[in-house]
Structures are given as structure tokens and as C-alpha cells.
Amino acid sequence: MTSSPTDLTGTKTVAAGTGDTAEAPAATQAAGALRAGAGGTWQALRRDTGAMLGLGYIVLISLVAVLAPVLTAISGWNPYEFDQSAIDPNLGGMPIGPWGGMGAEHWLGVEPGSGRDIFARIVYGARVSMGIALSATALTTVLGVSLGLVAGYFGGRVDLVVSRVMDFLMAFPALIFMIAVLSALPASNRSALLVVVISVFGWPYLARIVRGQTMSLAQREFVEAARAAGASGTRIVFREILPNLRSTIIVMATLAVPGYIGTEAGLSFLGVGVVPPAPSWGQMIAASVKWYAVDPAYFVVPGTCLFLLVLSFTVLGDRLSAVVDAQEGR
């Protein structure tokens, strides 16, 4: 349907996902599969300051997300609690004190208007951001890898159908359609819906690369040997080919996460994502738009958290793909 001309020339394309553009890793040439194991990759990554800083921040935010109830118990405020004493009704609900009311009582200040604790909302918002992005990545990866493998290995009619569906989904105005679907659907269980909707439009970008690599791997001797030994198609695909795609999949998944974090935050920002009062970083930033001139701390806190998380995943993915490319002798 719409195989873009870049496919013909075999040059790299940018995965123009959902607003965010991320460069597809140059791993399209599978031929020189994995020789160095995961250990080598980890050794190389450990020497990279940027990758380690990113990983550190990701671990930190993951811990924060997991430990959210503990952390809010320590800080003393839950994310839904209104604190009228922290805002000034004479100033239209502005937080009392500098930096949006930051201090010993409210560590990261309070929301103007309601007085809800920003630290508590950030901590619980981390659950939403990480939870949705990681679930969406997991689902996309499962879909993308299995469909890519099947299309690449079995070819023929299966490949035709899968490829057509991929072309269609990639030519689809994904963001606006996600918005349309989410706005039409009832508001119950938005998180699961977000994961499904993001994944439905996300898997072709991985599947396309997996398909290409599978096609070239299927010509290799070890696959032929397995086939000669009487292994079934399923066994060849999952036992012989899949292990060789490991590095590609890890790199693609890491590079997909920041896009999904941004998509979730963007959809929540537009009011079709996570439903209030459940906190999400994107939604917090949306709420801060009205206050940006008088209470900048209100957008700076969630904005910085979000930016750093996306940056961490982007840098980690970038370094990971560089390391893997180097190992594969490109």
C-alpha cells in the first residue's frame, strides 16, 4: 500500500511515531548477528557516563513509583488531600511562600487553587508514567516481535497481510486518532485503554525491522541446519532466530519507551489520558498552564521530572544502539 521509497533504497528511516521522532537504530543489517554476549554490552555501557546517569535516574524513578505509598507516608500528605492552609485565598489560591510553597511541610510545594501536595502527586504520577509506558512497551514488543517473526519467516500470504496492516497503521494519523478513540470511549480504566491504543499504533515500527532481520537470518546456515534436522517452523522461529534478534529488540524497546512516556503525558495533557483526580505528570503540566506566569514552580517540577525521564531513556537507548552496532561490526 504505502511502502515508502526509503524501503526500496534500503536507507535508514526515521520512525515518525506519535509526534516524537526517534531514529531507528542502524541495526537493519542482521547478517553479522550477535557474537559478543550481553556481558560485553554491559561492560561497554558501564564506561559510558551518559548511559549510567540515565540508568540511575530511571532506577530512581522506578523506585519512587514502587515505593509511592511509603514515601507519601513519610512526607505526610497523600496526593488527594487538600490543604487550605497552604494557599492564600486572597491571592486567588496562590501557594503561600516562595517557590510555590516549597518547604518542610510540602517538599515540592503545593498546587495553586487546591493546596494538594506536589511531591505526593509527582510520586504517584511516576506510577502512571512508568506503568503505562513500560506496559505499552511490553505489549508493543510482544506484538511487534511475534508478527515480525511470522511475517519474515513464513513469507507469502502471511507476510502480505501483516505488511499491509503495518503500512496502513504507519500511514494513519495516529495521534489524532488515539485522541478520537479515547475521547469517544467511556472514562473507565483509562490506563489499560491507553496501553492498548498506544500499542496498536506502535508495533509496526518494531515489526518492520524484525521482519527484515528475520528474512535475512532465515537464509543462514544454522537455520538451514535446523530445518534439515527436522525442526518445526515454530521451533526454528523461536529457538533459532529469536535469540539472534535479542540486541535489536532491546535497543528498539529502550528507544520506544521515551516516545510512549511522551505520548501518555501528551494525551493526559490534552485531557484524554488518565482521568483526574488520579495524578499524571502530563496532566499536572496541563493544569499548570493557567498559572505559569505567577507560579512557575508548578510547571517546573513535573516538567523537569518528565523531561529527565524521557532524556534518560533516549540517551540510554542511543548509547545501547551505538554499542550494539559497534559489536556487530558496522
Place this chain on the structure above:
Amino acid sequence: MPRFLLTRISSGLVVLLLVCLFTFVVFFALSPDPAVQICGKNCTPELIDQIRGNLGLDQPFWTQFFLFVAGIFAGRTYGDGAAAVECAAPCLGYSFQSSQAVWDMIVQRLPVSATIAVGAAVLWLLAGLVGGLLSAVKEDTFLDRFTTGLTLTGMSIPNYVLALVLQYVLVVRLQWLPFPQAVRFADDPVQWFGNFVMPWIVLAVGYAAAYTRLTRANVLDVLRENYVRTAYAKGLPQALVWRRHALRPALTPVVTIFGMDFAGLLGGALITETVFGINGVGKMAADSIARNDQPVIMGVTLLAGFLVVVGNIVVDVVYTAIDPRVRVNAR
């Protein structure tokens, strides 16, 4: 060439029809009854039935879908008698909330969205190409690493965060830019420019970063090609090798991506327009979500789909003109 174009157009039409069907299914099957919404307060079951009848909502799915598609080409009339509403030829639906045909609403706001898209595109193409070329020429120097860091940052910053930061710093703090006011270009060019500078920058940053990376990677790839080595071996000066042999193949992929990105943006930059309060197609869509004005959301979805499909076709045609390798394949 004409046959190639014909296949592209027909496959584009299929995609569009599917987009149409997809969107229609979603709104038909999943959304709350629009008749109830239109009816509003003081509603009676008879009134709802009457509205349903007027809108054709009592018809089976395929009839409704056919009426909708036919309306795009021939226009349609909602209801009858005194309450009839005319929706002229490219009828993408009718917003009963704002008593306007969706197409008219889009046409009113399209110039604003186009202004944002064009301005941003100029910025990101310039920044991306220059940045990518410089980065490739100075591979593995400080400049290259600096650019790489900058592009990773640019790719990572969500545009609404950047928008708020810019607004706070440039408008509130430094007062370099005026507070946005709706003005015509002819009346007050300075204010007009001030309104659009920030949206341009905000939209351009992410794309500029991606284009820089793409350009750099492509140029480096091409420079490793045998024919470039041959060109050097012939004794051609560097400038000539770059101009004649390296740049064209390196930059063709940029054309593909650009066509798709730009077409996508024309259909409205929802977030950027919303943050800056600019009355384009994107803000209209975002506002319609809040009001649950489904015909508008659906109309904008279709428009976006149409633009992406057209963008794809244009790119393919341009591609055959600039890349001889494709020209052979496409015949």
C-alpha cells in the same frame, strides 16, 4: 510513471476510506448517543427519536456510513422542513454545538495552522540540515559531540514543557516578546511575529533534533561509499565531491520524512496551539474533545488522514524526480 502514480493514488484512496471507516466505527459503536447530547435539557423520548430520525441515526450502520461518505462528495442536508441544516459539498459532518459545518470551521482555521507549520518547517529544515552537515564534517570532534548532546535534549523535551519555559522566560521575565494578542499581519506585523515566534520554535525543536541526527547519519554513510572514494581518487576537490556525489543521496531520505512530518503538522499541532492559545485546527480539535463535539473530532481526524496520504504521494513523486535508483524501479 503515470501508472505508478495511479497505483499510489488508488492505494491512498483505500487508506483514506479505511481511515474513514475506522473513525466511523469508533464513533458509531463506542460513543454516547449524539442525539441525547443535542437534545440537552427538557428532553423527551419523542424528541430524541425525532432528532435521531433527522440525523439518520435510526438507519443501519452501512447506510449511515454511505450517507457520510456520499456527503463528502455531494453534500447533504440534516433534518427536514424548517429545522433542516444544509451542509455543502465537502461535508465532513455538522457541529450542532457551534451550528456550523465542520468543513467551514476547518477552512476558517487552516491558514493559522499552515502559518505555524510553514514557519516551523523553515526553522527545523535549516537547523537540521546545517547541524547534521556540520556534525558529519566534524565527526568525533567537540562540535559533533556537543550537537549530539543537543539533539538528544531536543528530542527529549516535551513541547508543552518547552512552551511554558519559553513563555515564562521570554515573555514574563525578560519581556523580549509581547503577550500574545490576536492581530492581523497587516495591522501590527511586530505583534503578529511575536505571536508566532514561540510556536515556531517549540514545534521546530523536536524535528530539528531528529533531522540533525538523520542528516548526520546519512552523510556519514554516503561518505563511506565506494564511489565517493573513487571520486577522491580521481583527484576531485573535496567541495566538488560533496556537491556532486555525496549530498544528493544523503539528503533524499530527508525529503521523505519531511513530506510526512509537514503534512501531519498541517492538520493542526494540537498541543502547541493549545498551549499558546492559537486558534488553529489543532486547538479546535482539542477544544472539541473537552466539549465532546464528535463531528469536529471526526472531521479533523479525516483531514489529518487525508493530508498524510497526500503527503506520502507527493513525496513519492518528488522522490522519483530526485533519486534515479527509484526511477528505474518505479516504472
